Amino acid sequence: MESFKIRLAMKNLLWIQGLSCNGNTQSILNAENPQIYELFSKINLLYHPSLSVENNVLDIVEDIYRDRLSLDFLVVEGAITNNKNFHKIGDYSIGEIIEKLKNKARYIIAIGNCAVFGNIPSLYKENKDIKGLQFKFKEKEGFLPSDFKTSSGYPVINIPGCPSHPAWFTQTIITLYYEKPLILDKFNRPKELFMYLSHDGCIRNEYFEWKYEAEEFGHKEGCLFYNLGCRGPITHAPCNKILWNRVSSKTRAGMPCIGCTEYDFPLRENYFETKKNIGIPEEVPLGVSKRAYITISGVAKTLKNERVSKKLEETD
Ligand code: SF4
Numbered sequence: 488m489e490s491f492k493i494r495l496a497m498k499n500l501l502w503i504q505g506l507s508c509n510g511n512t513q514s515i516l517n518a519e520n521p522q523i524y525e526l527f528s529k530i531n532l533l534y535h536p537s538l539s540v541e542n543n544v545l546d547i548v549e550d551i552y553r554d555r556l557s558l559d560f561l562v563v564e565g566a567i568t569n570n571k572n573f574h575k576i577g578d579y580s581i582g583e584i585i586e587k588l589k590n591k592a593r594y595i596i597a598i599g600n601c602a603v604f605g606n607i608p609s610l611y612k613e614n615k616d617i618k619g620l621q622f623k624f625k626e627k628e629g630f631l632p633s634d635f636k637t638s639s640g641y642p643v644i645n646i647p648g649c650p651s652h653p654a655w656f657t658q659t660i661i662t663l664y665y666e667k668p669l670i671l672d673k674f675n676r677p678k679e680l681f682m683y684l685s686h687d688g689c690i691r692n693e694y695f696e697w698k699y700e701a702e703e704f705g706h707k708e709g710c711l712f713y714n715l716g717c718r719g720p721i722t723h724a725p726c727n728k729i730l731w732n733r734v735s736s737k738t739r740a741g742m743p744c745i746g747c748t749e750y751d752f753p754l755r756e757n758y759f760e761t762k763k764n765i766g767i768p769e770e771v772p773l774g775v776s777k778r779a780y781i782t783i784s785g786v787a788k789t790l791k792n793e794r795v796s797k798k799l800e801e802t803d
Pocket residue numbers: 685686687689690691692693695709710711712717718719720738743744
């Protein structure tokens with residue numbers, strides 16, 4: 488009886504997985520401030536496929552479905568399918584589980600690009616029913632209807648990334664826990680996080696402005712946009728604002744941003760190469776016309792910046 492009272496007082500969270508590499512689970516284990524055990528001391532974790540000791544997910548799903556248990560947060564990791572040859576939870580497909588719970592959860596959160604956009608599993612051409620929860624790549628043709636909303640009035644709240652950063656998840660869930668409003672963008676991503684570009688806050692911005700390109704990965708100097716395929720200026724993600732492990736990011740370490748928070752992440756080829764047309768990148772920074780980009784680049788290239796043209800160790 489005591490534990491039942493606690494369950495009633497706390498908000499309940501159920502985490503289920505579809506077609507997934509478990510990467511977002513691995514990511515949230517690295518959450519800091521709050522750490523994941525602190526989060527789950529406030530929120531009652533009903534079940535998580537990797538963290539729960541008891542394998543009683545179907546009992547919990549049935550209790551929620553029969554209104555014997557309330558569900559505040561349904562967190563979905565992985566792409567959705569009804570094909571049981573690909574994925575099963577007991578005798579149910581992940582799609583059947585979602586059907587049972589979709590009108591019971593106050594909030595549904597899709598974590599990671601597979602649950603959000605379908606991502607790599609959705610590339611499988613033989614099975615077209617593999618999707619994200621509310622999107623399949625760019626289209627609002629996910630598993631749930633495009634106008635679907637939970638009782639909170641929100642559509643599926645999308646936290647993309649391959650994987651997503653743990654703080655993007657904890658920040659979102661704490662906002663909802665305290666019933667604070669979330670503003671979402673056109674892909675239902677929280678704007679507070681995804682209105683930034685991965686380029687914002689990158690320590691290579693000075694090289695970007697002066698058009699000094701890195702020739703190789705892993706070096707301290709140079710921007711990775713022009714030759715090495717960096718998608719920082721076209722990718723909505725706060726990777727250089729909320730650092731990974733509070734220390735670094737891909738671009739800080741000399742690796743291009745591969746745009747893994749966007750719908751087209753797995754549709755692209757040659758991640759480490761910038762596609763160009765007569766020497767001009769095919770995709771220019773968001774908000775800038777090609778003409779403006781060519782003009783500004785041309786001017787920057789005619790001017791020499793002594794500082795950024797040297798190795799950092801050699802600067803005064
Ligand atoms: S490396 Fe990428 S994110 Fe960093 S400044 Fe260059 S283009 Fe922007």
